[in-house]
Amino acid sequence: MDTVYIRKLAIGEGRPKICVPVCGKNREDIFREAEIARKLSADLIEWRADWYDDVFDRASLEEMLQSLRHKLGDKPLLFTFRSIQEGGEKPIRPDQYLEVSRTVCASGQVDALDVELFMDGKITREIIDMAHRQGMVVIASNHDFVKTPEKDEMTRRLILMDEMGADILKIAVMPKSKTDVLELLTATEEMGRLYTEKPVVTMSMGPMGLISRLAGETFGSAITFGAGVKASAPGQMPAEQLEKVLDAIHESMA
Numbered sequence: 001m002d003t004v005y006i007r008k009l010a011i012g013e014g015r016p017k018i019c020v021p022v023c024g025k026n027r028e029d030i031f032r033e034a035e036i037a038r039k040l041s042a043d044l045i046e047w048r049a050d051w052y053d054d055v056f057d058r059a060s061l062e063e064m065l066q067s068l069r070h071k072l073g074d075k076p077l078l079f080t081f082r083s084i085q086e087g088g089e090k091p092i093r094p095d096q097y098l099e100v101s102r103t104v105c106a107s108g109q110v111d112a113l114d115v116e117l118f119m120d121g122k123i124t125r126e127i128i129d130m131a132h133r134q135g136m137v138v139i140a141s142n143h144d145f146v147k148t149p150e151k152d153e154m155t156r157r158l159i160l161m162d163e164m165g166a167d168i169l170k171i172a173v174m175p176k177s178k179t180d181v182l183e184l185l186t187a188t189e190e191m192g193r194l195y196t197e198k199p200v201v202t203m204s205m206g207p208m209g210l211i212s213r214l215a216g217e218t219f220g221s222a223i224t225f226g227a228g229v230k231a232s233a234p235g236q237m238p239a240e241q242l243e244k245v246l247d248a249i250h251e252s253m254a
């Protein structure tokens, strides 16, 4: 697997990196959560801006990006607007998604950008190119909060992300059975062995899928999300506990 750097953080080698989401609705909550995430074991902080009340106001968004960067120092920052159809808080039209992404890219304050694969083919490509021109890392993503697609469909989507030029390929799906969790792990393993050199990030959500958030070093998932103040998706463990488990696995595997 190739290593992708987000600032100095090496994604794709060693222990999976811990990403802690920040999901505040207003300035105060966002700063409080970011401060907690920074002190926790976060290797990377995700600002889930779909939770932010004023996200569609450009001046407020620009100001928040600057302040967040200031608060986080050189901690790597991932910007995500998760659309409602993929499990996020707010609906967003493709043109708004493009506009928000433009503001984020132009701000120069963000290190990595989450781009939803199925937002809109043309816009997705445009955003990926724009983020790359700014020297940002692109994490393409896809989420199914209802079910686990078949293994070949999951690998197809991840391959599509690779072809679209994303640097890191991510999929999160909901299991209905333990077999679904195995499907996700098999898709993860196959991606690394057969289809890509890029880092892959996968998770099976909910309590049944929890094991997939711990097993990245074995099956090939390079980032795992751990809860700070609150979880941004079902099945996330508190980041502190997650760190202990990942460290124990890493040390015993060495």
Ligand SMILES: O=C1C[C@@](O)(C(=O)O)C[C@@H](O)[C@@H]1O
Binding pocket: 021, 046, 048, 080, 082, 114, 141, 143, 170, 172, 203, 205, 225, 232, 233, 234, 236
């Ligand atoms: O894509 C992901 C993964 C995630 O959905 C999870 O299941 O941990 C959490 C989201 O905040 C993040 O953007």
